[in-house]
Amino acid sequence: MSQFLEFTVLGLILGSVYAISATGLVVTYTTSGVFNFAHGAVGMIAAYGYWELVTHHVPGALAMVLVVLVAAPVFGVFIEWLLMRRLLGDTGERPVMVTLGLLAILIGLALVLFGENRGDTLSPLVNGTIRILGVGVTAQDLVIAGSAAAIAAALRVLFHSFRLGVALRAVVDDPELLATAGASPVAMSRTGWVLGSVLAALAGVLLAQQQQTSLDTYTLALLVVSGFAAAVFGRLRSVPLTYAGGLVLGLAVVYFGSYAQPHLGTLGPDLSAALPMIFLFAALIALPSVRLRAVGRLSTLRPPRVATGWESLIAAGAFCLVALACSMTLTGTVAGGTSSFGVILDHTMAYGIVGLSLVLLVGYAGQVSLCQFAFMGIGAFLMGKVAGGGSLLGLLLAAVVCAALGALIALPTVRLRGLYFTLATFAFADAAYTGIFPDTRVLGQGLNVGQIVLPGLSFGSNRAVFLLLAAAFVLTALLVLAIRRSLLGRRLVALQDSPAAYATVGLNAAFTKVAVFAIAAGLAGLAGALYGTAAGTVGTSDFDIFTGVVFVLFVVVWSVRTVSGAFLAALSFAVLTHVWTNGVGLFAGAGIVLVGWTPNGILGIGPLARLVPERWIGRRHRATGDAGSLVGVVDGREGEIRAAG
Amino acid sequence: MPPADAPAAERPAHAAGRPVLEVRGVAVHFGGVSALTDVSLSVAAGSVTGLIGPNGAGKTTLFNVVSGLQAPNSGTVTFEGRDLARMPPHRRARLGIARTFQRLELFGTLTAEDNVRVGLESSIRWWQWRRLRASFPWAHDVSGDGARAAGSRVVSLADRLLAGVGLAGHEDQQSSAMPTGNARMVELARALAMQPKLLLLDEPGSGLDEHESEALGTLLLQLAADGMAVLLVEHDMELVMRVCDRVHVLDFGHVVASGSPDEIRADPRVQTAYLGAPSGGARPPGGGR
Amino acid sequence: MSGQRLPAAPPITVDGVRAGYGRIEVLHGIDLQVPAGSIFALLGPNGAGKSTLLKVIGGHVRATAGEVHLGDLPVGGRSVEHLARLGLCTVPEGRGVFPNLTVRENLRIWTYSARIPLGEVEERTYTAFHRLADRRQQAAGTLSGGEQQMLALSRALVSDPSVLLVDELSMGLAPLVVAELYEMVGELAARGMTVLLVEQFVTTALAVATRAAIMTNGRITAEGSPSEMAEAALSAYLAS
Helix, strand or coil: CHHHHHHHHHHHHHHHHHHHHHHHHHHHHHHHCCCCCCHHHHHHHHHHHHHHHHHCCCCHHHHHHHHHHHHHHHHHHHHHHHCHHHHCCCCCCHHHHHHHHHHHHHHHHHHHHHCCECCCCCCCCCCCEEEECCEEEEHHHHHHHHHHHHHHHHHHHHHHHCHHHHHHHHHHHCHHHHHHCCCCHHHHHHHHHHHHHHHHHHHHHHHHHHCCCCCEHHHHHHHHHHHHHHHHHCCCCCHHHHHHHHHHHHHHHHHHHHHHHHHHCCCCCCCCCCHHHHHHHHHHHCCCCCCCCCCCCCCCCCCCCCCCHHHHHHHHHHHHHHHHHHHCCCCCECCCCCCHHHHHHHHHHHHHHHHHHHHHHHHHCCCCCCCHHHHHHHHHHHHHHHCCCCCHHHHHHHHHHHHHHHHHHHHHHCCCCHHHHHHHHHHHHHHHHHHHCCCCCCCCCCEECCCCEECCEECCEHHHHHHHHHHHHHHHHHHHHHHHHCHHHHHHHHHHHCHHHHHHCCCCHHHHHHHHHHHHHHHHHHHHHHHHHHHCEECHHHHCHHHHHHHHHHHHHHCCCCHHHHHHHHHHHHHHHHHCHHHHHHHHHHHHHHHCCCCCCHHHCHHHHHHCCCCCCCCCCCCCCCCCCCCCEECCCCCCEECCC | CCCCCCCHHHCCCCCCCCEEEEEEEEEEEECCEEEEEEEEEEEECCEEEEEECCCCCCHHHHHHHHHCCCCCCEEEEEECCEECCCCCHHHHHHHCEEECCCCCCCCCCCEHHHHHHHHHHHHCCCCCHHHHHHHCCHHHHCCCHHHHHHHHHHHHHHHHHHHHCCCCCCCCCEHHHCCHHHHHHHHHHHHHHCCCCEEEEECCCCCCCHHHHHHHHHHHHHHHHCCCEEEEECCCHHHHHHHCCEEEEEECCEEEEEECHHHHHHCHHHHHHHHCCHHHCCCCCCCCC | CCCCCCCCCCCEEEEEEEEEECCEEEEEEEEEEECCCCEEEEECCCCCCHHHHHHHHCCCCCCCEEEEEECCEECCCCCHHHHHHHCEEEECCCCCCCCCCEHHHHHHHHHHHHCCCHHHHHHHHHHHCHHHHCCCCCEHHHCCHHHHHHHHHHHHHHHCCCEEEEECCCCCCCHHHHHHHHHHHHHHHHCCCEEEEECCCHHHHHHHCCEEEEEECCEEEEEECHHHHHHHHHHHHCCC
């Protein structure tokens, strides 16, 4: 019994940690309509700022005030002015991309300024231990539990009993109406971001103080991720429900880890780390479907040109020649390691295929997926394990199993609106990365993926394996382009443009979305298998969730609607990760700011757009319709038109 | 039942066929606001049925109910004797219900021709490999003659449909860049590409000039003469009076009058519906069928 | 906020206004004089540009040419919220309420332009519209259409504006409710404000209006007394 009480107290404290970050997310969403993926990163920067001040002998309480009540509001005003004002009312994928870009740029900044790990712990604001119900609790834990409850209560009062709070809730629904009532929507939006930043900073410093480990950039920035589930539990709108969701989640994690996990220990991977994400996935599935509506808003985006069959074949031929030339510089076997140039080449091809899957998914179909790297990891695992390592069958299996898994994930989630779908892919990616991949039976620190050996043909040399990857990339590129020019491509673009019209011409939107997600997952799985066989050994860190997110940003920055964009994203990503790891996030983040004004990415900028060898399908067979006569009724889809009248 | 005094030349030969669409007692509430309180009407094959009424009377809501974008709170919708309750929009469309939208719902990033092609090819399922393959562009460019023929047939059908609504020469224009009138005709061509049995048109005449509007009228009469059932929501009274066999007047959520265009024109309740009750008093009770 | 509050019931002067959305011009040069303290009805068929004109006057849509004056105050370049605090009240098309907020919370938002405490705002509103009193804790979106319009109109009731712009008050409402709402508009005008109505129901609007104009295709085609306009409107609507 006393043990149960202890677990309960621990669970409530952990739940308060979740709640404190989740309520901040809810505040930002309620006041701006933006789900702020960078919320944790703001807290991380605040924690570092606090640490800097304290190491320069500023008293803890004063440092806290400076960080939370001075620096954070200034930061909130700044990002509202720079980025968020432009997103008010945008329901597309742009807000997600912009906040992910902010996450990347803040992590990049922290890496440059503070390094990945400070090797220092923050001393808590208050020290000491108190016994509650026979359980020893640190004063810091109590401060967090108290803050979480106080914040939730204060926000509840603000949002319902103060004019400012009511107006903050109203601004997202109808900024124009708010203006006619005499309140400035811009001022409201700014206030919302100030409030959100203050809460993020407060949570960041408090949680960093609570962490028993040293200050770690990634840990701090992604700490808030566990709070996503609580925020979704509150439907991103209700502070009390979010607080309750946080506590329930905290209890569930502690109970599961204490009671269930010991019995499962040998059966499966450690699920307790992935539990918040499983909880998030479950909370998302419980949400109501988005209603199909005619919105009457035309997409005015000018899409890039699409290459014709011959054009893409010629480009593919040229690509093959360049790849062949590059391969001449490669020597040695995979087992013996390869040159930096070789690694960059291999990575470009493998990431390139993932990029192509994103072109299909994000560029054509408008579905933002953050879990392509998770499918890569699964592909590499299958390649290494299931087919005995390095069989051609492994490639096939990686593609097929990932496609099936993709369909399984998409089935319950495609009916949700875009943001929730993206969160579901994030939940899956995080669960795979934290819960499944680290298990030594899956990837662990390193899994040996064998080399493909065919009768009379071995892909054990660096040159051969690169050529294999290049061939796979070029074939995938041709496939993606062909899909774009085919009926499938027209359907994907049509679905993105108007779901309501898509349904009313007799097409099943849910089926199409599941299918394209499955195809993209299969491609990512294939890329992972190839990545594995080229690298020889892969580990969990190869399929880092943050790296995966940053790669999505790279593709969006270059141009998520073109095959060239995917290739350039993969190339620059492979080069940057190799030569300047810390710059990867900075590049992606800075690029995303640019995407604000050029939706087609770098390749969408005027003169560059003309260089891209992709254009609208050339027309060959033009029928001579009798213009002027208004009557032409199809009389059999495969048949003839009967011109009447 | 074409009225006897209708100009014979403009009336379809077999105006009133069997009822294709039956709407019975449909009600829709949004929160506390009732958009439709009790609507019943039917649309016959081979005829144009008009639906008129002031803004906010619930006309578009009724279209959403029939096409499946809005579930009614009560009432039934039957199509060719089949109850459509709980049937998703895409399955209704496959049964032969096509529609256009008052606020355009084009596939904006596609060209006019590709908009129509999506409609033409909507019957192709993902597993119908041969038909699918025929739609692939390399069928035109790279592979053999059979596939090329099949692929080009779709293109030619699409172009002829566009020519049919007066858009010859506009095939390669991005549809979102077209003026409203032309964009409406692209939507109409896309709907016709599905070969519907029932065509729901939500203000197709707005944004058209006089000549285009007249041509649209002729087209609608021709479609009805070919046996299609057309339900027309329109503010252009001239068009409604010219092409409709029967007109229903919808006001604050229910049908207040039904009849031939001439009966409707003479009905005081219609004047009331459009111009408001005299000096704000109560309006004569509605519901004439 | 800078600027003086508008004087009670100023005239509205529209001078050669052109406006539109993107490249499409909706208003092709509008000249209109709304006399001080009048109830002016702007009539016309669907798509004539009435609502756009109202949006230009309210500061929502910027005129590409010409200027609107409320009394001596030019509208151009001023933000919507600034105009609201100077005494311009807009009851927009559709439902001018926040559906996710309760009745009481909506009234709380009205206090941004009302300059009286919430208690008084509530008292005035519930006195005029008894039905809202019972629903003060109910989300506005769950009210009936008529009740929502009452709530929207209550903004004019509590903020004592100088100019009141009303767009399609009767949309989708039963005639008895419309009559009640227009009765309130008449009462409001009697307190001393200039009222500009956009309305599709000619008879209803002309019953309260002191002057009227007809718009077709982005131009004013007729202007005169309500009785003169009744005839003209009939032919503009039912082309027969």
